[in-house]
Amino acid sequence: MNNFKVVSAKLAAELDKELMGPKVGYTLQQLMELAGLSVAQAVQHSFPPTATNSNKHILVLAGPGNNGGDGLVCARHLKLFGYNPVVYYPKRNGRVEFYSQLVHQLEFVHVPLLDDSDWLTYLQPDRTLCIVDALFGFSFKPPLREPFTTIMAEVARVQQNLPVVSVDVPSGWDVDQGPPLEETPASPVLNPKVLVSLTVPKPCSSLLKPNTIHYIGGRFVPRDFANKYGFEPFDYQGGDQVLRLQ
């Protein structure tokens, strides 16, 4: 059980909207940069480079929305940290120019973008250190659609041996209710080894399996704003962008 406050899907959407509203004035680009950086730092803390893992890859799965954008930023920072990320981004956001720019930035730092068959070859523990699940975040509403049902089923199949790091919400989970009650071909169940909650944990985080490593990232709100949404600021250390909660 958590001993910290959580914020529902509805409230998280309001919070996000207020952060990018005219009064606060954050831009999506700023928030995504900080969120992606904090996820990369959580990966770095969870899987520090060693002699045996330094040649392995990190498979970043980027979904069609903002959670996917966080994943694209995360992959860039991981590369700059010295890791070997590869990105599978099957449904690109064509409406927002910034998403194309995030892809250019990945090409700039030489992060490979995988095609629909290539990515499957990375689902092996001897080749890949971990999987970053940046498919869906706090605005996810079931049902899952293809190609994501298949992608998540593939990840669920290997997750016992290849740890999953979920960004904000384990993909496919109901933000407030937690994992699907029943695992079916149409609703594979991810059980991440690491969760990086952004700004504040969502209710489903209380249903993580024991021993899940839980980080908070996205260090951008002051105390009064946190309190207004019913939570307390987290005790980040120094200039860190990420804090381990459990």
Added chain:
Amino acid sequence: MNNFKVVSAKLAAELDKELMGPKVGYTLQQLMELAGLSVAQAVQHSFPPTATNSNKHILVLAGPGNNGGDGLVCARHLKLFGYNPVVYYPKRNGRVEFYSQLVHQLEFVHVPLLDDSDWLTYLQPDRTLCIVDALFGFSFKPPLREPFTTIMAEVARVQQNLPVVSVDVPSGWDVDQGPPLEETPASPVLNPKVLVSLTVPKPCSSLLKPNTIHYIGGRFVPRDFANKYGFEPFDYQGGDQVLRLQ
């Protein structure tokens, strides 16, 4: 003397332009966020919070251009780190909406914006921990103009007792040639205690006084890009956004 490569004002301008060009695709908002964060982390490393300094302020002086923008971002992060920054931003950039948003973000985290007389009251070592000089960066061309000549003269007057942290280039210095040859009322000479070079040090950094603490920040370019501009990537540790060079 430095044992690392530097990049001239002209080349730094080309590098910056290429980073934000269509091929690389970084946006100003992203680069400024990362640059400002790395400056805040350098301040945090240089002046860690203690029992005696925790009530003091950090005076951030923001100039009219991008160096000033880095300062505004830095101030926000310092506040979120638990410091008490105050910002003096005398000539606001009215052409670019994003600069107004950076100001809104400061108001959001409760960083005071000082007026033309208030800021002078912070030039006291018992009140202020350090001054962040984000007035002018690598695109500065003399001569200095008011109100910056007066502002810098005030800072120069107290810098022996109130350490200055310069962002990228000590303000008023020629990026390639170093400090003004002669100190006059029209050209006060800043001698920072800390310099945070962004992306790569500029030639003037070789003329810093001995014992100046020198950091590199702005961790966003890969090896081949660095090499193309004549320098080697820096050996940042883990997920750090800043590295002490000397």
